[in-house]
Amino acid sequence: MARIPNPIVLQRADPYVIRHEGMYYFTGSHPAYDRIILRKAAHLSDLQTAEEHTIWTKHETGPMSHLIWAPELHRVGGRWYIYFGAAPDDGQSDDTFNHRVFCLENDSADPTGGSWIERGRVDTGMDTFSLDATSFEHDGAQYLVWGQQDLAIEGHSNLYIARMANPWTLATAPVMIAKPEYDWECIRFKVCEGPAVIEHAGRIHITYSASGTGPEYAVGMLTADAGADLLDAASWVKSSTPVFTTNEAAHLFGPGHNSFTVDEDEKTDIMVYHVRTYTEIKGDPLYEPNRQACAKTISWNETTPVLGEPAPMTRWTPVDIAVLPPDGSHA
Structure with missing residues (x-):
């Protein structure tokens, strides 16, 4: 099993890693929120120095012109x-941003090359703030899970699931499977977002992130039997406590917005997530770039993932927004 140095990529929040045909592909929110980037490497340890490919940039105007958030790369x-969130402006309506979910398509063997086609907005049937779409396949069907606001429910975002007709079109109405209700999900903001899916031993688990994006940010989990009706909200059991949280002793704060991949042995499961190494943030936290993309192996307690704690940093990380890496570059 390969050793994982952290961060795997500096200054990339909302990290998403997929392993395909012996290569790791990485994406995440760019600190400028104006583009979608991809990196590829044979080893997780090489992603930091891998070339960064800009495969799409925001529009000058319109619904895909601001705050490009949390892209995810999927093979279907x-x-x-690529699913991502975008907004028509930098402002907020009723204390909530104006994002919607959008989709890009590429039929090349290598996603860092070829042409990306805009498939447009993924219509969820609700014209409200939505973001953080992820996708998985189960029993021959593709599903989408995402965060979205329901104006009738207090809070900024709940989690929804639907089956897909194609990668950019829902085949079924969205079903809410989680909303912020526990104290730990409602610190500063009432949020359930950033879902990630992993299946093991007949169970499907959806991790998600909750509360504000400071030290309070934490990961929760939903679980369903793999044979259950995944579009039935009653099939999903929600953890009452977080499963991955701040580790103050190690100075690792607000871990969250994770994804899952596998080690080079194609067997050992790996959790990818972002985390901060300090809490004193200068200026608007939205534009503070030092959420570092990290990774760690996870274990299993029969059918339940054991996520443990954020892994210690073994590489240089900034201690201040103005501090650059030792070679003078900016990731």
Whole structure:
């Protein structure tokens, strides 16, 4: 099992890693929120120095012109798809941003090359703030899970699931499977977002992140039997406590917005997430770039993932927004 140095990529929040045909592909929110980037490497340890490919940039105006957040790269039906959140402006309506979910498609073997086609907005049937779409396939069907606001429910975002007709079109109405209700999900903001899916031993687990994005940010989990109706909210059991949280002793704060991949042995499960190494943030936290993309192996207690704690940093990380890496570059 390969050793994982952390961070795996400096200054990239909302990290997403997928392993495909012996290569790791990485994406995440760029600190400028104006583009979608991809990196590829044979080893997780090489992603930090891998070339960064800008495969799409924001529009000058319109619904995909501001705050490009949390892209995810998925392989569906032999093609590549990227889901991401975008907004028409930098402002907020009723204390909530104006994002919607959008989709790109690429039929090349290598997603860092070829042409990306805009498939447009993923219509969720609700015209409200939505973001952080992820996708998984189960029993021959593709599902989408994402965060979205319901104006009738107090809070900024709940989690929804739907089956897909194709990678950019829902086949079923969205079903809410989680909303912020526990104290630890409602610190500063009432949020359930950033879902990630992993299946093991007949169970499907969806991790998600809750509360504000400071030290209070934490990961919760939903679990369903793999044979259950995944579109039935009653099939999902929600943890009453977080499963991955701040480790103050190690100075690792607000871990969250994770994804899952596997080690080079194709067997050992790996959790990818972002975390901060300090809490004193200068200026608007939205534009503070030092959420570091990290990774750690996870174990299993029969059918339940054991996520443990954020892994210690073994590489240089900034201690201040103005501090650059030792070579003078900016990741």
